[in-house]
Amino acid sequence: MLGKKLQKERSNIMQASSALQGAEQQIAILRSEVAELRASIMSVGKRVVTTEQELHELANQQAAQKYDDPDAKIYSRAVKMVELGADIEEVMRECELPRAEAELLMSLHNKSK
Structure with missing residues (x-):
């Protein structure tokens, strides 16, 4: 009786350990994906800033041409x-x-x- 309980507990622990390993792998994958998203967002942000600067320069040039x-x-x-x-x-x-x-x-x- 005690042996069967012990085996059942070991089985539960093995299943929990396996589930934990799977969860840790998922966490590692998600961390990697989050890092990639951060890098992409930074890249897009830099391009937006550059585009805004170019747009501002064009608007200034256009305004200057308008008066000339x-x-x-x-x-x-x-x-x-x-x-x-x-x-x-x-x-x-x-x-x-x-x-x-x-x-x-x-x-x-x-x-x-």
């Missing part, structure tokens, strides 16, 4: 005039724009209202 372009100044002035209520003839005359462009600006302004 004489045509952009004319259109900015025409848009401002339209916003202030100038009629199409006045915009054409003051900004030296063709009727089609002045009409387009007026149309765009009216749609945005």
Whole structure:
């Protein structure tokens, strides 16, 4: 009787030991996967920072070009005039724009209202 209990306990211990070894292997695998994910996340984070910096530089370049372009100044002035209520003839005359462009600006302004 005592022998059978002892055998059963040994069997339970062996099963528990086997399960523990399996769990330890799983933990090792998961730790490895977590380390890989961390490395990947760091890599993606660096790329995001680099992309944000490039985007910021492009935005600055675009803003600088906007103010250097004489045509952009004319259109900015025409848009401002339209916003202030100038009629199409006045915009054409003051900004030296063709009727089609002045009409387009007026149309765009009216749609945005």
